[in-house]
Amino acid sequence: MIEVTLKINGKMYTRKINPMLRLIDFIRDEIKLKGTKEGCGEGECGACTVIMNGKTVNSCLVLAASANGAEITTIEGLSNGDHLHPIQEAFIEVGAVQCGYCIPGMILSTKALLDENLDATEAQIKEGISGNLCRCTGYTKIVEGVKIAQKKIINSQEGD
Amino acid sequence: MQAVGVNYTRPDVYGKISGKAVYPDDIEFEGMLYAGVKRSTIAYGKVLSINIDEIKQLPGVEYVIDYTMIPGAISHGVIFKDIPILVKDIVKRIGDCLILIVTNDKESLKNALKQVKVEYEEYEGVFTVDDALKEDAPIIGDGSNILYDIKIKAGNIDEGFKEALHITENLYCSQMTEHAFLQPEAAVACYDDDGTLKVYVATQYPHYDREEVARCLNVSEDKVKIINTTIGGAFGAREDINPQCHAAIATYISKKPVKVLYTREESIISHSKRHPMKMHYKTGVTKDGKLCALKARIYGDTGAYASWGMNVLRKAAVHATGPYVIPNVDIQALAVYTNNPYSGAMRGFGATQVPLASESQMDILAEKLNMHPLKFRYINSFEVGSNTATGQKLVSSVGIKKCIEKIAEIAEIKL
């Protein structure tokens, strides 16, 4: 057992864990944040995507121990109380959500992409979410949602 | 019709975009146990022995359950009850369930499943429809390898082909397809205070599930409650029972809440598939470009168990002509047992495979006629008043001609 401390959605969590525990298990089983999903457990589907120190990672491929000291954002950290993030609003507006299982990961990949490049072109958007599989939607509405989110974020920044 | 053309926000979207939607694996109870099944690694054979006594001694193992410990029915199925909940002796496909292990934590379950040793007497199986239909083929089904055989005949097939200027005859094969919904199967079972056994599961048929769980526990249906959680995709593969009965049996025996969670690999191995089909098509067309005859033989590989095999092949037969008028038809569709993964429901349910054949035939014949393929479809497509191959007179809602006109207009094709 080793002790690790992770900052998840702005809160510090210290736990004694098995060194082989995956980050996804730390998030779901130790901290009980169930919004991060497991689809494959081997880095293929992106359902388990979280943002770690500003970059997306597949939390099924990261050991919790190696994330010691890291800052993590999960889907639960995205909305501010009842106030939805513009990406969430956009996904709702355009009908980008079907079964929903890919959506937490998809939204976090979108956030990481737009945090880095708010003006991402369609090709860059597609590349940005290429690690996230969606079996329901066919992606069209998701890409549209990302474009609407871009506009929403740009407008809100101009309003500031 | 008020909803057509209007955008509505789906009520479940807020949970789904915030991570609050509850899928079965998100459910936990105090003192919950974990259960999983050891599955067969051979496609056909007899189980000679399993090291159950050794498994019982492993750390964290609470129960090892075999078919003799199931209180009620030992098999399930949407139409025929032929899928073993736990195998008695014969396995018919890779992925048949052998024993159910219940442990007090996830790690012990993983470890215990790895330690299971099964001895088999392996038999030679059949893996293609052609082999399964040979006279000396081993019988995988219930007395026969033919689960279902439907014939649709209309007009006079020989006369029909006599009218033809061109005839094309081809074989089309479609592949097995995996649904690959994103949320692997999971279920949590527990007892309610009033003694009702509850199963939380993502399912397409809570009412069927209730019946199957009650049957295997040998209790009345009012003692079982199926709670449908948020469903992480289904596409047909959540029509058959997957983890429901195993979770329920483990709770029945342990009296504790139990979770069953599949890995992606187990998900793919265990549930149904889209029927691979072999489709022999012979289609004739007159000199005026009118379809005059179709002879079709459609063989669906239904795998080791019935599931929805008959319904899927019936639909393939019914849709064999495509949306086109063909006055003389001779169609036969068969669902054939093999030792492959069992086939069942998947989006389209048999109507999806046949267009590969029927539409390819259309393209080939249009080329022979030197006619634009869109025009060829247009002059043969159903309209109000047409008769389908099954003798159904279409009386309303036949939009294909209009649709083709629109395509032709946009693509600037002369019909």
Ligand code: FES
């Ligand atoms: S669960 Fe991590 S990539 Fe699929």
Ligand code: FES
């Ligand atoms: S909405 Fe179902 S997988 Fe994306």
